[in-house]
Amino acid sequence: MITTAKRELAGERVRFTPLQMENIYKHFAWNNDPELNMLDSELPYVEESFGEFKRRFEEMLEHPEPNSQDFEVHAEDGTLIGVAEMTHISEHNRHCNLTLTICDRAYWGKGYGRDAMQALLAYCFRTLRMHRVMAEAFDYNDAWKRLVEGMGFKKEGTLRDFVFRQGRYWDKHVYALLESEYRA
Ligand SMILES: CC(C)(COP(=O)(O)OP(=O)(O)OC[C@H]1O[C@@H](n2cnc3c(N)ncnc32)[C@H](O)[C@@H]1OP(=O)(O)O)[C@@H](O)C(=O)NCCC(=O)NCCS
Secondary structure (H helix, E strand, C coil): CCCCCCCCEECCCCEEECCCHHHHHHHHHHHCCHHHHHHHCCCCCCCCCHHHHHHHHHHHHHCCCCCCEEEEEECCCCCEEEEEEEEEEECCCCEEEEEEEECCHHHCCCCHHHHHHHHHHHHHHHHCCCCEEEEEEECCCHHHHHHHHHCCCEEEEEEEEEEEECCEEEEEEEEEEEHHHHHC
């Protein structure tokens, strides 16, 4: 089963590691950030106590989801700046879903997202030999839509009125990139 990162994963400026207990305070702060929640999760924001989060985080480290891979994203200056996740990894169908959150706002709009996506896609297609990588974007997330589209993902459809945020419904767009498109 494809479940663990087998080798060091890095871009030109970012480096990926597994989730680390020593960084739990940053993960806790990001987990309790309503804006990040709105951008990368369809679950409504619910503030979580440190104790509850710690139990969940320990469980994630001890018993990772079998068809997912979680990473911390570190900048070249060593700062932990975000997280990335491959989910719904299907070894048979050779597809997966990709998410990336640059959680530290000081690092937004400086090319870290693009560098991280390039490294993640190389890992998916070249190392894990995926055939298809998916990404999903809420309609209000212009940065993520632009990043994904800029990496060559094709929009395959729209789930209309999928999330309820700020008093109204918003669409969610589904994107995918095939191996042949990535290599071209
Ligand atoms: C979306 C995200 C990963 C982009 O990473 P980033 O490092 O800020 O973006 P980059 O500097 O690498 O830029 C990538 C592209 O996005 C565009 N972009 C960045 N911020 C933008 C913004 N606020 N609005 C519109 N486009 C934006 C850039 O112009 C660039 O496109 P271009 O090359 O065509 O000009 C990052 O902003 C983020 O993690 N946001 C919060 C969580 C999130 O939305 N995650 C995605 C869903 S899982």
